[in-house]
Amino acid sequence: MNLFDKIFGSTSKDSENSDVPWNSLVHINEIENLVEESYKMPIAVFKHSTRCGISRMVLNSFEKQYGLKKEDAQLYFLDLLRFRDVSDALANRFHIRHESPQLLVIKEGQIVHHASHGSINASAIEAFI
Numbered sequence: 074m075n076l077f078d079k080i081f082g083s084t085s086k087d088s089e090n091s092d093v094p095w096n097s098l099v100h101i102n103e104i105e106n107l108v109e110e111s112y113k114m115p116i117a118v119f120k121h122s123t124r125c126g127i128s129r130m131v132l133n134s135f136e137k138q139y140g141l142k143k144e145d146a147q148l149y150f151l152d153l154l155r156f157r158d159v160s161d162a163l164a165n166r167f168h169i170r171h172e173s174p175q176l177l178v179i180k181e182g183q184i185v186h187h188a189s190h191g192s193i194n195a196s197a198i199e200a201f202i
Contacts, residue, residue, distance in 0.1 A: 091136050092136075092139075093135075093136050093139045093148060094143045094148055095148055095149070095150040096147060096148065096149045096150070097149070097150055097152075098118060098149040098150065098151045098156070098159060099152075099155075099156050099159065100159065101158060101162045103159075104159070104162055104163060104166055107147075107149065107179060108166075108179065108182045110147055111179040111180050111181060111182055111183075112181055112182065114144070114145065114146055114147060114202075115145075115146040115147075115178055115179070115180045115185075115198055115201040115202060116146070116147050116148075116149065116178070116180070117146055117147070117148050117176060117177065117178050117179075117198050118149045118150075118151055118163065118176070118177040118179070119132065119148070119149070119150050119151065119174065119175075119176055119193075120151045120153055120160055120163075120171075120172075120174060120176075120177070121150065121151065121152060121153060121173070121174050122153045122154060122173040122174065123152055123153070123154050123155075124154060125173065125174070127174070127190065128173055128174040131190060131191070131193050132174060134193075135176070135193055135194075135195050138194065138195035138196060139195040140195070141195075141198060141199065141202070145202050146198050146201075146202060148198075153173050160173075163177065167179075167183075167184045169184060169187055172189035172190070173189070174189060174190060174193060175187065175189045175193075176188050176189075176193045176197070178197065178198055180201045185201055186198075186200070186201065
């Protein structure tokens with residue numbers, strides 16, 4: 074483990090080590106499925122840059138805060154470096170500016186909350202349950 078990893082954590086997402094029920098978001102065609110799902114329950118997308126220390130710290134904080142059950146909300150993880158096209162498609166679909174890290178909450182087909190950097194808070198999702 075290099076010094077950067079010791080300070081900020083691993084530079085790759087390993088959802089196996091997290092209690093957060095992450096779903097991977099890797100294809101543009103999954104976006105419309107998220108929109109449909111959002112009519113049943115809130116959808117949250119965490120956009121993360123795996124090479125950014127700030128993004129890693131925000132992700133770690135989010136994972137510590139997150140306490141919802143899987144049936145309360147669906148949570149998606151988007152690796153921005155591997156799937157930037159998906160992030161761009163989200164920005165275009167919902168008319169929001171791309172940021173990293175960024176949390177998007179989708180309900181009834183619309184973005185009802187979005188935050189970036191230090192403004193990201195897992196409890197924001199609870200307001201839409």
